[in-house]
Amino acid sequence: MNRSLYFFSFLLLFSNACMSSDVCSDTDKVCNTKELLFSIFSTPKGIYLYPTQSYQGDLAKYGSSIEDSLQNICVSNKFFSPITDFSCSNVLPVVSTSTHPLSSFPTDYGLPDSTDYPVRGPKGDIIATSWTNIFPGLLMTFEQASITSQTFWTFSNSGGAYNSTDNCINGTTTGAAGATGDPKDSFSAWMIGDAPACNEFHPIICLCYRE
Numbered sequence: 001m002n003r004s005l006y007f008f009s010f011l012l013l014f015s016n017a018c019m020s021s022d023v024c025s026d027t028d029k030v031c032n033t034k035e036l037l038f039s040i041f042s043t044p045k046g047i048y049l050y051p052t053q054s055y056q057g058d059l060a061k062y063g064s065s066i067e068d069s070l071q072n073i074c075v076s077n078k079f080f081s082p083i084t085d086f087s088c089s090n091v092l093p094v095v096s097t098s099t100h101p102l103s104s105f106p107t108d109y110g111l112p113d114s115t116d117y118p119v120r121g122p123k124g125d126i127i128a129t130s131w132t133n134i135f136p137g138l139l140m141t142f143e144q145a146s147i148t149s150q151t152f153w154t155f156s157n158s159g160g161a162y163n164s165t166d167n168c169i170n171g172t173t174t175g176a177a178g179a180t181g182d183p184k185d186s187f188s189a190w191m192i193g194d195a196p197a198c199n200e201f202h203p204i205i206c207l208c209y210r211e
Contacts (some may be wrong), residue, residue: 043084043085043087043124044120044124045116045117045209045210046085046117046118046119046120046124046126046209047111047112047117047118047119047120047131047207047208047209048083048084048085048088048120048121048122048124048207048208048209049094049119049120049121049122049127049142049145049147049205049206049207049208050077050078050081050082050083050122050147050205050206050207050208051077051081051147051148051150051152051203051204051205051206052073052074052077052081052203052204052205052206053077053203054150054201054202054203055073055153055201055202055203055204056174056198056199056200056201057153057168057171057173057174057176057178057197057198057199057200057202058168058171058172058173058174058198059073059095059153059168059171059204060170060171060172061171061172066097066170066171066172067097067099067100069171070093070095070097070171070204071091071092071093073093073204073206074091074092074093074204074206074208075091077206078091078206078208081122081206082122082123082146083122083208084122084123084124085124085208085209085210087210088208088209088210089208089210090208090209090210090211091206091207091208092105092109092111092206092207092208093204093205093206093207094154094204094205094206094207095153095154095155095156095204095205096154096155096156096157096160096161096162096163096167097155097162097170097171098162098164098167098170101156101160101161101162102135102154102156102160102161102191103135103159103160103161104160105131106131106132111131111207111209112131112209112211113130113131113132114130115129115130117130117131117209118130119131119133119134119207120145121140121142121145121146121147122145122146122147123145123146125140125144125145125146126139126140127139127140127141127142127145127147134160135158135159135160135188136188137186137187137188137190138186138187138190139186140186141183141184141185141186141190142181142183142184142190142205143183143184144186147183147205148183148203148205149183150183150202150203151180151181151182151183151193151194151196151202152180152181152183152202152203152204152205153168153178153179153180153181153202153203153204154179154180154181154191154192154204154205155167155168155170155171155178155179156179156181156191156192157179157191157192158188158189158191158192159188160191163179163192163195165177165195166178166179166195167179168198173198174197174198174199175198175199176197176198177195177196177197177198178195178196178198179191179192179194179195180192180193180194180195180196180202181193181205182194
């Protein structure tokens, strides 16, 4: 069986399995073959951002490390996200840690950093022409790009550096403060709009791209 036939057979089987399930919603793209095919073949290339549900600042408790925990959060929230490019499989949290600040993602994780991969909101709106270009300022705010209208955990300073002061002690406690991003700010301070108490609930932002 050639690869194309195998792929479409898999989609048909998966769609039938979804239609027989009681857990699928009308907006769940995984259970809609038409939506999935449209996503794979028609969405423009880029790094797509999407929000998660809200969490307190002790973000490290969902995995064996802060990085593993953030990854788990992003993967579990992706299936219910509003991203147009649902076929993207490379997922990362837009949160700095002491070992992996946002500015180092291209080096640390191989994140594409060129104008071939503009940074987009979940529906495709371009907020920056490349990953590096999100740090000096945005072409539109997170709110305007339909990413989120809520403040969100970043643990970052301007320029994508790790915020060594406001990070909920690297995501391990609700008894400190953590840096949050401002969804209404398009200037370089968008990732350090405030530093609320870590017992507050805020989403994180995740990214997703396909190679």
